[in-house]
Structure formats: structure tokens, C-alpha cells
Amino acid sequence: MSDDDANGADGADDAADDADANDADGADAPLVETVHARGHENVTAEHASTFEVTTDDWLTPAGDCILAVDADRAPRDFSQAFREACRSPEATVTATLTVEGDDRTHEATVTGRGDPGLALVDDRSMVGRTSDYTDDERTILVEAEKAAADLDRDLVAALAAGADCRLRLEVEPDADR
Numbered sequence: 001m002s003d004d005d006a007n008g009a010d011g012a013d014d015a016a017d018d019a020d021a022n023d024a025d026g027a028d029a030p031l032v033e034t035v036h037a038r039g040h041e042n043v044t045a046e047h048a049s050t051f052e053v054t055t056d057d058w059l060t061p062a063g064d065c066i067l068a069v070d071a072d073r074a075p076r077d078f079s080q081a082f083r084e085a086c087r088s089p090e091a092t093v094t095a096t097l098t099v100e101g102d103d104r105t106h107e108a109t110v111t112g113r114g115d116p117g118l119a120l121v122d123d124r125s126m127v128g129r130t131s132d133y134t135d136d137e138r139t140i141l142v143e144a145e146k147a148a149a150d151l152d153r154d155l156v157a158a159l160a161a162g163a164d165c166r167l168r169l170e171v172e173p174d175a176d177r
Contacts, residue, residue: 031082035126035167037068039099039159045148051095051110052138052148053167054125065127065148067097067156068165075120075138078169083120085173086140089113092172093141095128097151099165101158108151112141114171126167140169 040059045051047065057070075083085091091114099106110128117134118141126140130147133139159165 030170030172031079031085033073033078033082033169035071035073035169037071037165037167039067039161039163039165040069041160041162043067043156043159045151045156045159047148049130049147050127051144051146051151052125052127056124067148067151067159068167071125071167074123075126075140076123078120082169082171083118085171086114086118086120087116088173089115090174094170094172095141095144096168096170097155097165098168099155099158099163101154101163102161106152106155106158108146108155110141110144110146112144115142118142126169 035053037053042059042061042063043066044061044064045067050065052066053068053071054066055071055074059066059069086093093112093114095110095112097108112128115132115134118139119137120140122138125138127136127138128141128144129139130144132142134142
């Protein structure tokens with residue numbers, strides 16, 4: 001992904017959306033972070049307990065949890081308010097992956113929760129987990145309702161074809177679960 005793509009008109013719109021969400025009145029307003037990435041020919045999305053997006057621009061066949069590469073951001077880039085909100089065990093964290101395939105747009109949403117053990121300081125990748133494992137700087141949510149293997153296979157095929165994608169992360173602090 002070029003810098004122009006990451007910072008183009010769509011990126012400006014996403015930044016405005018993020019700013020609106022992060023500046024909303026009220027302590028219970030959702031906070032949003034948006035990551036742009038792309039698929040890769042080695043995307044298989046076969047992992048049963050995690051999904052991952054990485055800033056690396058390569059992927060080996062062994063990376064069966066990785067959905068997208070060449071991400072323009074990592075957890076270390078997220079706002080402090082977003083990271084703090086994710087550390088609440090009552091927070092709901094929603095990851096929405098939008099993939100622009102050749103024939104249509106694919107979307108998948110995965111919901112999990114925050115946890116006090118989330119560090120969110122990794123500068124390379126972000127991982128959603130179906131477990132409650134947090135001893136990792138890259139974990140962005142725990143107790144996810146889905147992992148890579150649970151995603152729609154048409155969405156996975158579009159990623160394997162190298163489609164552009166957007167990962168929208170939203171945290172609702174102290175949401176009723």
C-alpha cells in the first residue's frame with residue numbers, strides 16, 4: 001500500500017470518523033481506530049483461536065491466523081484513550097473487517113471484550129483471541145466470538161487475491177454485555 005493510498009481521501013474520511021468518535025461527549029461513547037491493510041496470496045485464515053493483521057509486507061504459508069499484511073498502523077499507534085478503554089473488563093471490543101473484492105465488498109464483524117492485561121503497545125501486529133490470554137503486547141481483544149477459521153470463505157478468497165481491507169476497531173467502555 002502506498003503512502004498516497006493510506007493518506008488519500010478515504011483515509012481522511014476515516015480519520016474524521018475516528019476523530020468524531022474519539023471526541024464524542026460522554027465517558028461511555030465508543031472509541032474507534034481504523035487500520036488499512038491488504039490481503040496476500042498466502043492468506044488461508046485456518047487458525048481456530050486467533051486472527052491477526054500485521055504491518056509486515058510478507059506472509060508465509062505457516063501464518064494461518066493472518067488475514068492481512070502491510071497494515072498502516074499497529075496497537076502502539078492507537079490513542080491512549082482507546083488503549084485505556086480496551087483495558088476495562090466490561091468493555092466490548094468490536095473488530096469489523098471490510099474487504100474490497102473484485103465482484104463485491106465483503107464484511108466480517110468479530111466481537112470480544114477488553115481486559116486489564118491488554119498492553120496494546122506492539123509496533124508490528126494486532127491479534128484477536130477466542131481465549132482470555134493477554135500476556136502479549138499485540139492482543140487487541142479477548143474472548144472473541146470468532147477466529148480466522150470462522151470467517152466467510154468468500155472474504156478469505158478475496159484476501160488471498162490481495163484485496164484491500166480496512167479493520168475498524170471500536171471499543172465501548174463499560175458496555176452492557
